[in-house]
Amino acid sequence: MEIIRGLEHLRPGTECAATVGTFDGVHPGHLKLINRLVELGSAKGLCTTLVTFYPHPKLVVGGKNVRLLTTIEEKIELLGKTKLQRMVIIPFDRSFSKLSYEQFVRDILIDKLKTRALVIGYDHAFGRNREGNYERLKEMGSRLGFSVERVEPFRLNDRIVGSTLIRETLAAGRVDEAARMLQRLYTISGRVVHGSARGKLLHFPTANVEVDNENKLIPADGVYAVDVYHKGRSYKGMLNIGCRPTFKNGKQHVIEVHIIDFNENIYDQTITIAFKKRLRDEKKFESKEALIKQLEKDRAESLKL
Structure with missing residues (x-):
C-alpha cells in the first residue's frame, strides 16, 4: 500500500475508487467497506484509495477529550494488511474543516483524486456540518460522473459494531468484549x-x-x-x-x-x-x-x- 501524506504528492492522471473517513480502530465494519472497495476497484480497473485525515477531525473541532482507538501509525499498519493500493492522508485543520461537501467532492475527490467510484459506510457524512450524506452524494455523482455505493454495517450479536461502541466498551474495562468486536486484541x-x-x-x-x-x-x-x-x-x-x-x-x-x-x-x-x-x-x-x-x-x- 502506497502512503501519500498530502494531496500535493499525488501522481496526476490516476483514476480511483475511493472511500473517505477517519477509520478509527480499523474494525470489521471498516474492513467490510474496504473489501467492497477493493472488489469494485478491481472490476473497474481503478486504483483503490482510502482517504483519511490527520489529526483526527474531532481533535481539531471537537475539543481535546477525544480518545482514539488507533494512532496514525497503528492505522497505517492495520490498513497495510488489506488489499488497498493507496492511502491518502490529508492534513486537517480549522480551515479545512470549513470546506463544504460540494467543495470537498469537486476540489479533492474529482479534481485531485480523479474519483470515478465512491464507497461509503451506512451512516457516513462529510464536509462542513456533515452535510455530505448518501443522497446528496448520489445527486452529485449523477452530475459529475462518479458512482456512489453504500455498504451496510457489520453486526455482532445484533449490535452494529462501530468505533463509538468499542470506545465505550474499553472505557468500561471490558477488553475481552472489545477484542471480539475488533476481531483482535x-x-x-x-x-x-x-x-x-x-x-x-x-x-x-x-x-x-x-x-x-x-x-x-x-x-x-x-x-x-x-x-x-x-x-x-x-x-x-x-x-x-x-x-x-x-x-x-x-x-x-x-x-x-x-x-x-x-x-x-x-x-x-x-x-x-x-x-x-x-x-x-x-x-x-x-x-x-x-x-x-x-x-x-x-x-x-x-x-x-
Whole structure:
C-alpha cells in the first residue's frame, strides 16, 4: 500500500475508487467497506484509495477529550494488511474543516483524486456540518460522473459494531468484549520509564509505561491479563492501571506491567501491550503480604490466558 501524506504528492492522471473517513480502530465494519472497495476497484480497473485525515477531525473541532482507538501509525499498519493500493492522508485543520461537501467532492475527490467510484459506510457524512450524506452524494455523482455505493454495517450479536461502541466498551474495562468486536486484541504502545521500583521489592518487578500518544484510549483502571511484545517476541504479563492505593502517596496515575519470566533492562525502549482480560478492580490491601498473595493469584490466572 502506497502512503501519500498530502494531496500535493499525488501522481496526476490516476483514476480511483475511493472511500473517505477517519477509520478509527480499523474494525470489521471498516474492513467490510474496504473489501467492497477493493472488489469494485478491481472490476473497474481503478486504483483503490482510502482517504483519511490527520489529526483526527474531532481533535481539531471537537475539543481535546477525544480518545482514539488507533494512532496514525497503528492505522497505517492495520490498513497495510488489506488489499488497498493507496492511502491518502490529508492534513486537517480549522480551515479545512470549513470546506463544504460540494467543495470537498469537486476540489479533492474529482479534481485531485480523479474519483470515478465512491464507497461509503451506512451512516457516513462529510464536509462542513456533515452535510455530505448518501443522497446528496448520489445527486452529485449523477452530475459529475462518479458512482456512489453504500455498504451496510457489520453486526455482532445484533449490535452494529462501530468505533463509538468499542470506545465505550474499553472505557468500561471490558477488553475481552472489545477484542471480539475488533476481531483482535486492543493494544497500546509506549516507552518504558523509571518508576518507584516498588514492584521489585515485592518480587514482581514492573515496567512503567509512558504511552506514545496522549490521545490514545486507555482502558478503565484495574488489573489485566496481557500479552507484551518487545523486539519481535511476545510474553505473558499482568498489568495495573491506576494509583496503587496500597502505598502512601498513591495519587499518581500509572500504567505498569509485570512481564512474566522476563529479566531484561528495557528502560527507554518501546513495548506494545495487548489486553486479554480484566482480572479485577484495583484495591487497597491491608499489608504487603496480602498484596503479594493477590499478585500471585493474578499471575496464575494470567498464565492460563
